[in-house]
Amino acid sequence: MSFPGNRSELPGGIRRLRFPHAAPSRSTLKLEEAWHEFVPRDQWDDRLAEGMQAADLGAAPGGWTWQLVARGMNVFAIDNGPMDKALMASGLVEHLREDGFVWQPPERLDWLVCDIVDKPSRVTAMVQRWLVQRWCREAVFNLKLPMKRRWEEVSRCLSGLEASLSEAGVRAEIRCRHLYHDREEVTVHVRLLD
Ligand SMILES: C[S@@+](CC[C@H](N)C(=O)[O-])C[C@H]1O[C@@H](n2cnc3c(N)ncnc32)[C@H](O)[C@@H]1O
Structure with missing residues (x-):
C-alpha cells in the first residue's frame, strides 16, 4: 500500500532505464539515472546542452563519457586505461592518460563527473578543490x-564538503542518493548557485 503524496512516481520506486547498446559499459546507466534524479527534465536542454565542456575522471572504458557525448558535449576523458574506439571516433573526446586526482582543466568547464574507485574522503577532497x-x-x-x-x-x-564550500564563500546545492543502478556506492550531485 502507498499513500498519494508519499510515494515514488516510479513503479516499485525503480527507475528502469534501457541500456544503450552502443555504450561501452553498464556503468553508463548510473550517470543517466543521476541526471534523471538531480536535473529536472525541463532543464536538460540548458544544463546538459550541446557544446558544453565536461571532464570525466576515471573515464575508461567510457560509459559515462558516452552519456556526455550523447548530449553533444566535448569531454576530457582522464584515465590510464583504454577508451572505447567507437566513442573516440565521435571526435568529441580528448583522452588524457593522467592522474584524475591531480589533473586540472585548461579552462572552466560545465560538468565534472568522477567514477574513480578510491577512498570517499580522497574523492570528496578532490571534487571540493574543483x-x-x-x-x-x-x-x-x-x-x-x-x-x-x-x-x-x-x-x-x-x-x-559543505563546510569547506561555505568557508570559501561558494554557494552550492549538494544532494546525495543511493540510486537503483548504484551498488556499494552512493551518487553525489553538486551545483554551484552563483
Ligand atoms: C569504475 S571504472 C570507471 C567506469 C566508467 N565510469 C565507465 O562508465 O565506463 C574506474 C576507472 O577509474 C580509473 N582510475 C583509477 N584511479 C584513477 C586515477 N587516479 N586517475 C584517473 N583514473 C583512475 C580506472 O583506471 C578505471 O578505469
Whole structure:
C-alpha cells in the first residue's frame, strides 16, 4: 500500500532505464539515472546542452563519457586505461592518460563527473578543490563504500564538503542518493548557485 503524496512516481520506486547498446559499459546507466534524479527534465536542454565542456575522471572504458557525448558535449576523458574506439571516433573526446586526482582543466568547464574507485574522503577532497576553484558548474561523483560504517563515512564527507564550500564563500546545492543502478556506492550531485 502507498499513500498519494508519499510515494515514488516510479513503479516499485525503480527507475528502469534501457541500456544503450552502443555504450561501452553498464556503468553508463548510473550517470543517466543521476541526471534523471538531480536535473529536472525541463532543464536538460540548458544544463546538459550541446557544446558544453565536461571532464570525466576515471573515464575508461567510457560509459559515462558516452552519456556526455550523447548530449553533444566535448569531454576530457582522464584515465590510464583504454577508451572505447567507437566513442573516440565521435571526435568529441580528448583522452588524457593522467592522474584524475591531480589533473586540472585548461579552462572552466560545465560538468565534472568522477567514477574513480578510491577512498570517499580522497574523492570528496578532490571534487571540493574543483568546486572551490570554480573549475566546473556542476558535478556528479560516486562515493564507493566497501566499508562497514557507510552512513558515518558519507556524512563525514558531505558535511566536510559543505563546510569547506561555505568557508570559501561558494554557494552550492549538494544532494546525495543511493540510486537503483548504484551498488556499494552512493551518487553525489553538486551545483554551484552563483
Ligand atoms: C569504475 S571504472 C570507471 C567506469 C566508467 N565510469 C565507465 O562508465 O565506463 C574506474 C576507472 O577509474 C580509473 N582510475 C583509477 N584511479 C584513477 C586515477 N587516479 N586517475 C584517473 N583514473 C583512475 C580506472 O583506471 C578505471 O578505469
